[in-house]
Amino acid sequence: MMNRGIFDSRLRRPQAPVPLKQAFEAALHARGVALAECTLLGHPARCYDPAARHSAPRVLLAGDAVGCDPLLGEGITSALGLGILAAETAVDGLARDDLRFRDYERRIRTSAVGRWLRVRRLTAHVFYGRGGRNSTLGALWLRARARSGGAALDALSL
């Protein structure tokens, strides 16, 4: 199975909505896929929240189920890191015959990917403000990004 997707990542509001379906149809067409053959599903991008719970007895979350990078909405890096953590936690739990996974939050918190996600979360708050409202710093960053043709994005990668 192949998942394909499209999203609108613009930050400024209010602004005209983008005809995402049309743009998606054109992108699929260019790849030899007809939209009519696809099942369309919409999902909110869930961001990582250190206060949220990411495991339960016999259940471990990883990847987008834990949350994507709150700064840029990317999730491949964290999905790979969290997948390794979840696998290690499952292996340890099976070895100890204890599938409550009570140390999973600590493992995430103290891991490189957990620290990286927390830094991105803090940075997102600084740049976007709470609740997604643009902060002054965010507006300055967007202007710098537009002037540099996107190079400011690269400089920000932590």
Ligand SMILES: Cc1cc2nc3c(=O)[nH]c(=O)nc-3n(C[C@H](O)[C@H](O)[C@H](O)COP(=O)(O)OP(=O)(O)OC[C@H]3O[C@@H](n4cnc5c(N)ncnc54)[C@H](O)[C@@H]3O)c2cc1C
């Ligand atoms: C349009 C778009 C562009 C993106 N661009 C970037 C980018 O440039 N960089 C970046 O880092 N991230 C990007 N992301 C985000 C990134 O794709 C995800 O964060 C990442 O793939 C999450 O990995 P995952 O393993 O959690 O989930 P997924 O990659 O979604 O994998 C989940 C898998 O589970 C399968 N599945 C679902 N339900 C079931 C079921 N019941 N039984 C069996 N299998 C099931 C699905 O088919 C899927 O293959 C983008 C996302 C979108 C939508």
